[in-house]
Amino acid sequence: MxxxxxxxxxxxxxxAALMVVANHTSPLLSYSAAADFLISNLFTRIAVPIFFMTAGFLFFRKMTEDLLTDRSALRGYMLKTLKLYITAILIYLPLNIYTGYFSESFTAYSLIKDIMFDGTFYHLWYLPALILGLFITFYMYHKMTMKAMLVSASLLYILGLLGDSYYGIMQSSSGIIHVYEGMFTVFDYTRNGLFYAPIYLAIGAWAAKRQLPDRKPFVHAALFAVSLGMMFVEGALLHSAGIPRHDSMYIFALPTTYFLFQWSLQWKVQSxxxxxxxxxxxxxxxxxxxxxxxxxxxxxxxxxxxxxxxxxxxxxxxxxxxxxxxxxxxxxxxxxxxxxxxxxxxxxxx
Incomplete structure (x- = not known):
């Protein structure tokens, strides 16, 4: 075979790595603020989901269903990611010093919070999110049915949406707002390993373990284009209404990422x-x-x-x-x- x-x-x-660069540099801002919003604030928001979904697919396709063996694979993967994270922290330590990271507001608690959730530099949150998200998804995978895992991860994502792009819809509910304000003392954003990563990792695991229908590449390309268009509409409506607290998490980012992921599996390219x-x-x-x-x-x-x-x-x-x-x-x-x-x-x- x-x-x-x-x-x-x-x-x-x-x-996706170049999309992240675009998100942090706003490439079309000199030409059109509206076009740059679509690219830098919306399209690039599928970059990290691509990382998570492909990581879930490639990791879970190797699962043997033997818990001890799979735990060993999980430890190896997480240790490798942790080493990369520590290396990245050390690389950015001089910049942290230069930008005043270790100022009067710096405390042991803020350091632990950054290492666990937010990252010690603005893009490094992805690595602890991958570690925590994979840990959560791994145990859901072994303790639940595939359907229950996807439902549980979806519920976490919904909770994350309410603390991110859909935050404003809770303004009339002071009780829920207080819950989120409490959470934001533990981490700055809900786009983290607890609420954001598990659903994309779980979809990757689901794709790795089920027999998917054999569709023509143009079908996935078309579904990707339609989903992306709906994500543009979703983001524009939310921003025009002033609802987002942050803008990393969207409902239509899920199908957009999934159909791009499925389309890419059909590309005949070299690597x-x-x-x-x-x-x-x-x-x-x-x-x-x-x-x-x-x-x-x-x-x-x-x-x-x-x-x-x-x-x-x-x-x-x-x-x-x-x-x-x-x-x-x-x-x-x-x-x-x-x-x-x-x-x-x-x-x-x-």
């Missing part, structure tokens, strides 16, 4: 391990790339090109982030080649 080809997932994850690792580091390093591009533009007096022009700023940040990612992946590959030979020499000499 030939090995399944999931190269399409690598490409949409790489695209490799190096390309997959680039995606991870583009996500991790892009805020540093933003700082470098802005700093270089000021030093070279090219602010009009690379700061004021939002599209050129976005392109420059993407290129710098990809370049740094390629360099990191190359250095990691070199270290992997050096370390085994060093150990062999030590063993032979002993």
């Amino acid at each position: 030939s090995k399944p080809n999931y190269s399409g997932l690598d490409w949409i994850k790489f695209g 490799n391990k190096t390309f997959r690792e680039w995606r991870v580091w583009v996500y991790i390093l892009h805020p540093l790339a933003i700082v470098l591009v802005r700093g270089a533009a000021k030093v070279t007096h090219s602010e009009q090109l690379f700061i004021s022009n939002s599209l050129l700023h976005f392109v420059a940040v993407c290129l710098v982030a990809i370049g740094m990612a390629a360099a990191i992946v190359w250095l990691i590959a070199i270290s992997r080649k050096i370390q085994p030979s060093r150990f062999r020499r030590l063993f032979v000499n002993s």
Whole structure:
């Protein structure tokens, strides 16, 4: 039996990493605020769901249904993610110091809250969300039926929606508002591993374990386009009514992400391990790339090109982030080649 080809997932994850860059750079703002709103504030909101859904699919398709074996796989995955998170925290420590993270408002509680939920830099929340969300989804997967798991994860997502894009609809209910205000002392947003991640991880698990109908690629492409259009309408209506507290979570982000995910499984494209690792580091390093591009533009007096022009700023940040990612992946590959030979020499000499 030939090995399944999931190269399409690598490409949409790489695209999702660039969407995150777009979310943080507003590439069309210099040209049209309305167009930039659709791209930077709405379309890019499927980027992290893509990460979660593909992670759920790739992780749960390897489940053996033996709890001990699967727990071992979970520990390995979470340890790998934790190592990446610690590395990212250390990378951004100098920037944290520079931006005043360790100011008078810094406390042991705020540090624990950031490490557990919000991230110690603005994009790093994804990694603890993945760890917590996978832990929750894993135990729902082993303790519940697939249907019950999806329902439970959906209920968590609904609770998250009410603390995010749908927050304003609770203004008339002071009791519920107080509950959410209490929660916001523990974390800043409901787009976290408790409310946000489980549903996308669960859908990924569901897709991995059931026999899906064999549809033509254009069907999934069309369903993706329709769902995205409905998400644009949803987001525009919510924002025009001033309802969102934050704008990470939308109802139509669920079908939009799912149909793009299913469509990508049908793409006949090539990928490799190096390309997959680039995606991870583009996500991790892009805020540093933003700082470098802005700093270089000021030093070279090219602010009009690379700061004021939002599209050129976005392109420059993407290129710098990809370049740094390629360099990191190359250095990691070199270290992997050096370390085994060093150990062999030590063993032979002993």
